[in-house]
Amino acid sequence: MLISQIRNEDGSITVAVRLPGEAAHAVNGATSVYALAVEAANAGWSLKQTIEAKGLGAAVDLEKAYAEGRFLPPITHPDPAHLHLTGTGLTHLGSAATRDAMHKKTSEAAEETLTDSMKMFRMGLEGGKPKAGETGVQPEWFYKGNGTSAVAPGDALVSPAFAEDGGEEPEMAGIYVISDEGVPFRIGFAVANEFSDHKTERVNYLWLAHSKLRQASFGPEIRIGVAPEDIRGMSRILRGGKVLWEKPFLSGEANMSHSFANLEHHHFKYGLFRQPGDIHVHMFGTATLSFGDGIRTEEGDVFEIEADGFGLPLRNALAIAADEEVAIRQL
Incomplete structure (x- = not known):
């Protein structure tokens, strides 16, 4: 449904x-x-x-x-501050290759050792799908924003004037509400565009947090219930009404180094994320990026992401915000 x-x-x-x-x-x-x-x-x-x-x-x-x-957006909160946009990375088989290329150091010594990205990916392969009753390895985790950063399907994703890049990330998002007793309940899953600044992230991995503080969109529909083991979708960019780039993407646990249950555990283990009445939109990562294929997006490009069994495609144009001066005043 x-x-x-x-x-x-x-x-x-x-x-x-x-x-x-x-x-x-x-x-x-x-x-x-x-x-x-x-x-x-x-x-x-x-x-x-x-x-x-x-x-x-x-x-x-x-x-x-x-x-x-x-x-x-297929779920909204009366107070946007109580909707949390978060995500995990390096969770999909093959995703480390793109990330590792972005973070590769140039020294000979670095070439002989694993990057932090590859270490994290290997940890997921070895311990991301624990047996029932066991705790698996925790994943990379990041914060994107609250409900003010959630963009409706069909609306533009706005990249800040200071951003180096604005690119798509086609992902599955888990949608959750917290009951009055502080229990997380999963509504289901939706297609999402996690939308990040990959150029900033490439400068230094410690800038990942900055690169993720961007808007995101998900939907238009939520698939109620559990996700299929094997999810197959398509991500494309249209420029001037014509397809500029198009590539299939895979998700679902058959294509991941972590189980959804493990990723959920390491998010909701924090009491901060079990506050009654809150909404959580948690994005589970991807192995497919146009940035990894050398695509540089431009204002007016349209992102389109769809997956079998998840309803209508998610479409958002790219817009660039006007430059603004932020003045800090003393009280």
């Missing part, structure tokens, strides 16, 4: 659900995906049970809503 939310002319939200390949319908009495998910979590029901109990109403034309720019 796929779930999404549409902005209405009066400012209200229509929550729409559908099965892949079928028409969408509004969920009766649902004011937002967040409200619906919190209701289910606190009641001890599955989201599917909660939807079935409310029933479905009028048909919703998702393609028309997309064309009209009325898609919201």
Whole structure:
């Protein structure tokens, strides 16, 4: 089942659900995906049970809503500060090659040793999929921002004026709400564009944190439930309406060095991330980047990411913010 939310002319939200390949319908009495998910979590029901109990109403034309720019991110929080955008890297088989090339040192001594990227990747291969009851190795982890950085499908991803680059990262994102008792509940998974500054990251690995403080987009739809073992998608960049770059990407545990459960454990083990009522959008990494193929994006380029079984493609244009002076004042 796929779930999404549409902005209405009066400012209200229509929550729409559908099965892949079928028409969408509004969920009766649902004011937002967040409200619906919190209701289910606190009641001890599955989201599917909660939807079935409310029933479905009028048909919703998702393609028309997309064309009209009325898609919201598939989950939003009334207070954007309580939505957390985070992620993990070096989690996919093959992902280390691109990252290692970006971080490769030029000295002969460095060529004879593993980079930090390769060490982290190897740790994941050796301990990223622990047996039940065991704790696996923790992954690379980063923070992207809060709900103010979540961009709706169809809207532009805005790169800061000071950025060196703005490039796509096609990923799976896990979507979670925290119940009143502080228990994380997974709603499901969505296609995401983790959108990063790869040129800044390449200068020095310690600038990774800076390179990740960017907007991100996910959706338009969340696939409720567990993710398939083998996820196959396509990432492309359009320039002037024509395909500039296109490449398939793989995700799902069959193509990863970590299990989703291990990545979730090492995120939610922090009490900070189990605060009642919060939303978490956690991106699980990728092995496919246009940057690794020498592509340099330009303002107006359109990113398009899709995956089988995850609904409509995610589309966002690239915009560049105007330069602004930040003045620090003394109180």
